[in-house]
Amino acid sequence: MLPSVREVAELAGVSVGTVSNYLNRPDRVAQATRDKVARAIATLGFVPNGVARQLRAGRSMSIGLVVLDVGNPFFTDVARGAEMQAAKAGFNILLANSGQDPVREQEYLDLFENQRAAGLLLSPFGDPSARLREIRERGMPVVLVDRGSPDGAYPSVSVDDFAGGRMAAQHLLDIGRRKIAFVGGPLTIRQVADRFRGAVDAARSTDGARVDLYEGTALSVDEGDRLGREVIRELGTTKYDGVFAANDLLALGVLRALYNAERPIAVPEEIALIGYDDISFAASAVVPISSVRQPRELIGATAVDLLLAERGEGERPPSQHVVYVPELVARASTGRP
Amino acid sequence: MLPSVREVAELAGVSVGTVSNYLNRPDRVAQATRDKVARAIATLGFVPNGVARQLRAGRSMSIGLVVLDVGNPFFTDVARGAEMQAAKAGFNILLANSGQDPVREQEYLDLFENQRAAGLLLSPFGDPSARLREIRERGMPVVLVDRGSPDGAYPSVSVDDFAGGRMAAQHLLDIGRRKIAFVGGPLTIRQVADRFRGAVDAARSTDGARVDLYEGTALSVDEGDRLGREVIRELGTTKYDGVFAANDLLALGVLRALYNAERPIAVPEEIALIGYDDISFAASAVVPISSVRQPRELIGATAVDLLLAERGEGERPPSQHVVYVPELVARASTGRP
DNA sequence: GTGAAAGCGCTAACAG
């Protein structure tokens, strides 16, 4: 067992209050006393118990960040941004991975609530649960990350996925593609659904354009590979000339499928490909992949700002919603030299 | 403020002890009482305070995992493995990113110690600090991840980096390459140093073979790009025909540099390239990159096992050291069709 | 089965 303030106080020949003062407001302690306490701490190897401190304080200095997939560089970049911003205010970020599993998501939310985290940053799978609403009503600051709040109830920082989806599809249309396969899913992930709707919307205003949905179950490289194969299988029937993947991980997988096909399919000649997120790996792919860039670190930093604003004592101000506009990045996979 | 057991007890007309029993050993509570308590909890929206619980228990159920770089898929895979294994024993993993900064590493170690984490999994930057030794001596279970313990002091789970480095270099030698640039750094990261030593060792037994060191400051794509450019600049003087990058992120960067060079350099024809880790992106690169595969999730899972074994009450058993052997994965970047 | 009471380690008044 580690020593406590009491043992330090005893050895130093002072009271626990003085030890506490030494720890938190050293200026109120006389130099001589300071030395005695310091010596006692050193010989005992005393380490203040943060848990007790927190219990006293009522709230911790840790912010929980629950993401859909830590394996996705998009989210680690968001986390980095959040971490930096949080550090400025003396908070730290605890990263948790829901892995797109509503049960695990819930478990982490509960964990953070009963750990009395300073707040919750959540990239929710599906619509925010009733449980999340309760958590918030009990006083926990919550900010949705990477997607808007359906009914405006939660503060949120997101990127306009509808616009991004439109942008990506329009880019494919602009380079003359008409038969587009949208690869992504599940559509219960709002971001995916919005990107898809945006793509469909773009196609509506172009003659002969169509967007077909290939809905998968995860936003991973392997799932992209699987869906890519499905698209290839369909090629006899529908001669797709463009693929829009809901994120870069999927795009990387599709690309792999296209390359490994029995009769390899040329990108962008036969099929042009565009992803989403612009993770750094997109630019280093077999064929550098065009993408839609989101300000990842900024998203994380802004989310922390909104969260800290929520933490105010009195009435909760109306929820803020920050929406960034994404940016098209054209590369070789859509014909850029 | 959230309600506490006391308020629940009052509303239910029972004592706090009974509420506690209801929470932890419901079988010792009469059915009728159970109902009353349940109702009180529901109407009050009571959420047990995990912090108080921990204070009482003395130790938390969270294991801290401090990695060199969360942005590196290698580490998120290790984390995933650790998470799964920890969950089986009822523990959860808190991911922290040192970003190869000894100061931040230390801050997180301190944070976890004063939060009385159940244990520490650490992928250390440089040699384990004196502070880490103190932390351990005060009773905190510590396991080194992804590198062996220099003096055998800490339990560890690692992969034989010397063998891996040898393997990678030997592969380049086997396909006829002789002038090899080793890209990686800083060498204060033991894994990098070992891989380099392994490569040098392999070259020693081949006539005319050499390995030159291009030491960088980070294991990132961008740093790989920068070092790649350095190698290219040197090409007039030394006609390198092989590059061994200390990890796949660097390799991806080198590849980018090679492709974007004023006069693009063909891979593997002019320069063969091999990385390390075999992250999933390696296979989807411009030229699929050969690599040295480590059992990432297994590393994480094993680390948790060792940690839980350390947690025993009495004498600490002698430290266990698990060393896995890596595996060569040959792809197009070293000439595999 | 249930209640009363004693802390876990710390901080924040409040006296002195």
Place this chain on the structure above:
DNA sequence: CTGTTAGCGCTTTCAC
């Protein structure tokens, strides 16, 4: 400046 004391919310004896 320093000591004393009363909790933060919970669990855990120990009686009843």
